[in-house]
Amino acid sequence: MSDSERFVLGYDIGGTKVAVCVADSTGKILADDRLASGAISAYETVLPDMIALGKRLVGEAGLQMSDIKACGVCAPGPLDLVGGRIMKSPNLEWDAVPIRDDLSQGLGAPTFLDNDANAGVLAEWFFGSAKGLKDVIYLTMSTGVGGGVVTGGHLMQGTTGIAAELGHVILDVNGPICGCGMLGCLEAYCGGRNVALRVQAALRDRPDHALLKLPGVDGKIENVNYQVLREGYKREIPLAIEMWEEACMRLAQGIGIYMVTFNPELIVLGTLAFYSGDLLMEPVQRYLPRFAWPEFRNACRLGITALGHKIGELAGISVALYGLYEAGEWELPSAD
Ligand SMILES: [Zn+2]
Incomplete structure (x- = not known):
């Protein structure tokens, strides 16, 4: 399987929005959208919206959910990376939500969670x-x-x-x-x-x-x-x-x-x-x-940083790709 045929779904959770994108493993974004800030509230409401938007974007990219090898979630701290939980999220009133397992179940794809800064070093490492x-x-x-x-x-x-x-x-x-x-x-x-x-x-x-x-x-x-x-x-x-x-x-x-x-x-x-x-x-x-x-x-x-603003949109997919890399299912891109 070539890298351009390996697809991932990325979620970037910010203070006022959730940005979602589908990409191939060269970092090429195939479809993206966001949950508007007004729509963001209780976790119980946001989670189904996140899953639905992810699935819709996969369709818009011309793919099936079975094409998605992994999903990555990037969120500001504090996180419980061992338990896959967002402990608190500014403006979202979320409290110890098990987002990694919930998304994994809802999407049917292995899901990984990490914070902004870790996602940043991964994005620079893979694409920058x-x-x-x-x-x-x-x-x-x-x-x-x-x-x-x-x-x-x-x-x-x-x-x-x-x-x-x-x-x-x-x-x-x-x-x-x-x-x-x-x-x-x-x-x-x-x-x-x-x-x-x-x-x-x-x-x-x-x-x-x-x-x-x-x-x-x-x-x-x-x-x-x-x-x-x-x-x-x-x-x-x-x-x-x-x-x-x-x-x-x-x-x-x-x-x-x-x-x-x-x-x-x-x-x-x-x-x-x-x-x-x-x-x-x-x-x-x-x-x-x-x-x-x-x-x-x-x-x-x-x-x-060579990525500038792009680092945000690459954050979620970088977390997904790192999960694949650690599982031995994806190789690091070589230097240009
Ligand atoms: Zn300090």
């Missing part, structure tokens, strides 16, 4: 810049920071399935508070939301600050976000330089820890790096020698 590699790390970087680690050709999942929480490595015990409740996590320094909050705090009692005069800010502290800080850095506003450099130095610290721990050949940075480019990568590279030996740095390339 990590094709053909065996030791890769992916950092989702948007409002928060998540991580996925492929080591020795396998996704690292840990003993209870919660491995690779790379955003919650603690960089300073006296550091700023993180959304997780701990102090000094990498996410507290580098996550988009926390960076914005830290800049906002620094601007309090400084109503005339140059950052508040940037386009789109209108003098309002609450309009200051990550993008505003980046713009300030570009314009060489001293406070912005100081805070941007600190965020980059802390990111380099985290990356150094990952290099020393996993000795990867590639670390891929997600959304914030995708939009910031060299403004982020240059300072991170500059600080990195403080945090990892040359032996680690020389072995590892630091890259930006």
